[in-house]
Amino acid sequence: MKTNTIVKIALQVGFLIAGTRASEMAAEALRLPIPGSILGLLALFALLELKIVKLAWIELGAEWLVAQMLLFFVPATVGIVRYKPLIVESGVAILATILLSTAIVMAIAGLTGERSGRARGGEAAS
Amino acid sequence: MPFVWPAVTVLVYVCSKRLYARTRKLYLTPLVVTPAVVISLLLLSGSSYDAFDRGAHWIGDMIGPATISLAVTLHKHLHVLKKHVRAIAAGATAGGLAAVAVSAVLARLFGLAAPFMDSLAPKSATTPVALSVSGALGGVPTITAVATLATGLTGMIVGPLLVRWMRIRSSAGRGILLGTAAHAAGIAKAFEYGADAGACAGIAMICTAFVTLCAAAPIMSLFQ
Numbered sequence: 001m002k003t004n005t006i007v008k009i010a011l012q013v014g015f016l017i018a019g020t021r022a023s024e025m026a027a028e029a030l031r032l033p034i035p036g037s038i039l040g041l042l043a044l045f046a047l048l049e050l051k052i053v054k055l056a057w058i059e060l061g062a063e064w065l066v067a068q069m070l071l072f073f074v075p076a077t078v079g080i081v082r083y084k085p086l087i088v089e090s091g092v093a094i095l096a097t098i099l100l101s102t103a104i105v106m107a108i109a110g111l112t113g114e115r116s117g118r119a120r121g122g123e124a125a126s
Numbered sequence: 127m128p129f130v131w132p133a134v135t136v137l138v139y140v141c142s143k144r145l146y147a148r149t150r151k152l153y154l155t156p157l158v159v160t161p162a163v164v165i166s167l168l169l170l171s172g173s174s175y176d177a178f179d180r181g182a183h184w185i186g187d188m189i190g191p192a193t194i195s196l197a198v199t200l201h202k203h204l205h206v207l208k209k210h211v212r213a214i215a216a217g218a219t220a221g222g223l224a225a226v227a228v229s230a231v232l233a234r235l236f237g238l239a240a241p242f243m244d245s246l247a248p249k250s251a252t253t254p255v256a257l258s259v260s261g262a263l264g265g266v267p268t269i270t271a272v273a274t275l276a277t278g279l280t281g282m283i284v285g286p287l288l289v290r291w292m293r294i295r296s297s298a299g300r301g302i303l304l305g306t307a308a309h310a311a312g313i314a315k316a317f318e319y320g321a322d323a324g325a326c327a328g329i330a331m332i333c334t335a336f337v338t339l340c341a342a343a344p345i346m347s348l349f350q
Contacts, residue, residue, distance in 0.1 A: 013191065020190040035254030037193040038335060044197035055201065062195035065188065066324075069314045070157045071139045075186035076253075076275055077161035081168065081175050083272055093236040097246055098273055101228045102280040102307050103288065105250055109221025109330070110294045110303030116213035117298050 005060065012061025019044060131164075131173075131181040138163045152283050157311060193252070193310065196328040203325035210298040210326055217299075218330040221306035222337030225250035226345045234349070245269035247346055249277045251338035252309040252331055259342045274309070281308020282315045301326025306334045 023040030026032075032039060047053040080087070142159035168178055200207065207214070226247045233243040245265035248256040253274050260270035285304045294300050300319050304312030305327030316327035 016191040016195055017188075020194050023194070024190070033258070033339060034335070035252075035258070037190045037254060038252070038332065040190070040194040041197050041200075041332070044194055045200050048197060048201040049204075055198065058195075059198055062198035065192040065195040066199060066317070069189075069192050069310060070143075070155070071136065071160070072185055072188040072192055073157055073275070073278065073311060074135055074139060074160045074164065075179065075182045076271070077157065077279070078164050078168070078178060078182075079175065080161075080272060080275075081165055083268065086269065086272070090238060090242065093233075093238050094242070094246070094269075094273065095276070096236050097229060097232040097238065098249065098276050099280055099284070101225065101232050101246075102250070102277050103284050104228050105221050105225045106281065106285055106288050106303045106307040107292065108224045109217045109306035110288065110292060110299055112220040113210075113213045113217030113302030113306075113326075113330075114294050114296055114299030116216040117210060117296050 009060050009064050012058050013065060014061075015058060016061055016065065128181040131178045132185055134167060135160065135164055135182050135185060152286060155282055155315075157279060157282060157314075189253075189310065196313070199321065199325050199328055203322060206298075206322045206325055207329055213298050214302055214326055214329050215333060217302035218306045218333030219337055221302070221330075222250065222334040223341055223345065225307065225334070226338065226342050230346060230349050240264075241266055242269065243349065244346060246273050248338050248342050249273040250307050250309065251335045255335040255338055259338055263342060263346055278308045278311025281312045285312060285315055297323040298326045301328075302330045305330030309334070 020037060020040055023043060024036030027034065027036040027039045044053065048055060139156055139160045142154070142156040142163070145159065146154050146156055164178070168175065229246045229249060230243045233246050238246070241264065244263040245260050245267075246269070247263060247265070248259035249270060250256075251259065251274075253271065256270050256274045257267050260267055281304060285308060288294070289300050289303060294303060297320055301316045301323040304316040304323075306312075308315070309331050313324060313327040313331060317324035
């Protein structure tokens with residue numbers, strides 16, 4: 001990566017962090033039932049569509065953040081070490097519930113989505 | 127030395143990403159390998175979780191900016207989303223409602239007490255939504271945080287298998303399947319199928335968050 005690109009990504013990520021803080025404060029001040037990050041997502045999408053925020057201002061930084069998303073989940077995952085008693089006591093039942101329900105939800109969501117897409121003659125029937 | 131653990135975390139992440147890119151084995155996803163290696167290092171070095179968290183919590187704080195960044199994905203793929211708006215709305219609504227009901231039924235079936243049912247019900251929603259819904263229902267946020275995370279992990283590993291077995295061929299169907307059930311972790315996985323699937327997963331995650339916010343309390347009142 002060129003130095004130029006790295007500087008651009010860093011600046012744009014900084015801008016996106018500032019936007020996150022702003023939307024978190026807005027969601028709190030307005031006592032909205034939705035979290036700040038979802039409010040910020042919707043607000044930034046609207047600003048992009050209205051061309052108030054230009055795509056070029058944030059594109060590199062945003063795509064870098066999305067590409068590294070898994071890294072940002074690591075601290076929370078490592079946090080599992082704090083819940084040893086819970087895992088020992090009810091871990092198997094919790095895990096079974098999570099595994100089965102997630103698979104069922106994915107099957108329902110995936111099939112419903114695929115069927116609705118096909119009904120409209122989308123790309124589904126390839 | 128507050129910078130050691132974040133440096134270790136990033137280094138392990140970069141290596142595991144390379145490993146995954148080379149092998150493409152589902153169980154070698156960076157979201158499994160990185161925490162496993164970091165936890166092992168924590169335990170081997172005798173460090174506490176607090177020492178890790180003091181240095182590395184800012185890495186977790188980046189989930190917010192990464193979520194907001196999905197606006198760019200949605201903006202760039204608006205034409206795809208417009209084409210699939212009905213499929214996404216139908217899939218995420220059906221999946222979001224099922225997530226709450228099925229989790230509660232299974233939790234009861236496996237003998238878990240009521241606070242566990244309330245804690246597990248919103249786990250397909252994105253973490254901040256799941257936490258606030260869990261609190262409102264009478265669940266334990268700590269359990270919800272762990273369960274939501276485990277749901278994301280499960281979705282990343284089981285999702286691609288279901289895509290293959292159920293022959294979900296459209297990028298919309300794949301994105302809906304992953305984004306509805308497994309929030310941001312599912313989105314990250316969906317991007318491996320392409321930006322279209324990733325964008326559909328992003329919208330599906332947002333729809334599921336709203337469905338969970340609106341429908342979790344009425345559904346859970348049926349289990350009183």
